[in-house]
Amino acid sequence: MDITTLGWNSFFKLEFDKFSDKDYLPARVIREEKGHYLLAYTDGEIAAEICGKLRYHITCLKEYPSVGDWVAMKPTCENTHSIIYHVLNRKSCFTRKAPISGGRTVREVNNQKTVLGGATEEQVIAANIDTVFIVLACDNDFNLHRLERYLLLTYNSGATPVILLNKIDLIDDAESFVKKIESVALGADIHAISALENTNLDLLNQYLSIGRTVGLFGSSGVGKSTIINQLLGYDRLLTKSVREVDSKGRHTTTWRELVLLENGGILIDTPGMRELQLWIDEDALSHQFSDIEELMTRCKFRNCTHNTEPGCAINSSIEDGTLDPDRYHNYLMLQSETGYLTKRRREKEIALMQRKYHSNQMKALNRKP
Helix, strand or coil, X not given: CCHHHHCCCHHHHHHHHHHCCCCCEEEEEEEEECCEEEEEECCEXXXXXXXXXXXXXXXXXXHCCCCCCXXXXXXXXXXXXXXXXXXXXXXXXXXXXXXXXXXXXXXXXCCEEEEEECCCCEEEEEECCCEEEEEEECCCCCCHHHHHHHHHHHHHHCCEEXXXXXXXXXXXXXXHHHXXXXXXXXXXXXXXXXXXXXXXXXXXXXXXXXXXXXXXXXXXXXXXXXXXXXXXXXXXXXXXXXXXXXXXXXXXXCCEEEEECCCCCEEEXXXXXXXXXXXXXXXXXHHHCHHHXXXXXXXXXXXXXXXXXXXXXXXXXXXXXXXXXXXXXXXXXXXXXXXXXXXXXXXXXXXXXXXXXXXXXHHHHHHCC
């Protein structure tokens, strides 16, 4: 197998050259499930596990190999499985705050509830993605607030978002849905498709050139597996019907997997995510809501709170219909969530630094005669 078809390029070669004195082989993680890995490399596919030294030095979830990662590995003598020794630096990384485990707090901001609490840790969903297909469906799943979260995480990852409005065969007026998406997409490409009827799927080929990796994200039941099956030309992934009552999916995909297409493109399929908590920098929020933050600069007073002050550009835009109040309230909620996350991340970084300092102090004392 030519590893360039897996997305190997000069960026990863430069990273791999750091281990040129070892007899490692480059490989890409194509599947990960509960700590078990499947790799693709020059000789095909091989099961893998991480070595003890790498496991010992891992300090957080983000440092474990994820689907899309390139690794330095070595097959065993029998070639039945392999050992992962290093994870190469990532070109891009789609992450979220790890799902709630432990205590949770619900904070209300502008009549919208934000879930806080649990472990403050970053979880990698997929690595080294060039483009993210964000899939929405024209049914009860359609949710602009969730779309804004996906856009924030995509911009923060370093990948380019492309929005797929799926199941247009269920409606008569897809254009009205597209206009709603345009109000929050801020220039991202939008394609109205029907995976079931293979409508407009040819428009996706422009993003799936040789060696380019596309991640497929969206809620369970929006049709991600059907899209992949249509692009492959055969039913590789199982699909199940959604419940008619609430349009919820049956969680067909339960693991993350990298799939090669005949045209040379690479797709990463991901399970639907119930919790999509942000793990972003404030710059990503500013990018997604640049229209709102630009309006704020037009307020009469620099310290305008956008409540009752005269000359408030935000209030004026809401009154004249230029700014959707629902979008503004969602911005405030995400701003609060991002601020809370930033505070928790700083607290954790300080705690880790303190533990490392005390550990080094104890080691120094033990070395004294």
